[in-house]
Amino acid sequence: MAKENNTQYAILGLLTTGCHTGYSIKQMIDGSLNHFWKISYGQIYPALKKLVAEGYASVQVAPQEGKPDKKEYHITSEGEKTLKIWLQNPIKELPVEKNELLLKLFFSRHQELSTTIHQLETYQEKLLNRYNTYEGIKEMITTRLNDEADAPYWIITLDYGLRTTQAQIDWCEETKAKLLKEE
Incomplete structure (x- = not known):
């Protein structure tokens, strides 16, 4: 059985804290989550893309002068529902250190x-x-x-x-x- 990837739930949760860009998500991860849940910078954007594709998040593109377009992500009602279901699920196993x-x-x-x-x-x-x-x-x-x-x-x-x-x-x-x- 494949191990469940909880990183998507971490990203969904971060979208509820006011983090709406890949950069702000990375900042929050570095300042808090990385002490107990490792997420590399390279995982953030693929996870956001997947969450958008699954309808759990939406993305708004804002043009910026002289810079690449800024993408802001927001959790959808379906994403909130999915996050709540995951939060309520029992812990399956103790982590192995x-x-x-x-x-x-x-x-x-x-x-x-x-x-x-x-x-x-x-x-x-x-x-x-x-x-x-x-x-x-x-x-x-x-x-x-x-x-x-x-x-x-x-x-x-x-x-x-x-x-x-x-x-x-x-x-x-x-x-x-x-x-x-x-x-």
């Missing part, structure tokens, strides 16, 4: 403990940077975007990222302590 650090740790008896500890410390540093990024996004939402209808849901999603990142930071500390204790 590909984590290079865990893969390396699994085989770490084949390397020096100092190398393993260094890898954990580097990973932890990256997690701290991610955590700080999430805190910055949260600050922006609560101070500048709090009036947005989607803001409470953005904060809930962000809270997941903050909590799971903090749990990973704590795990790094505990793992380093265990490894150093066993040495």
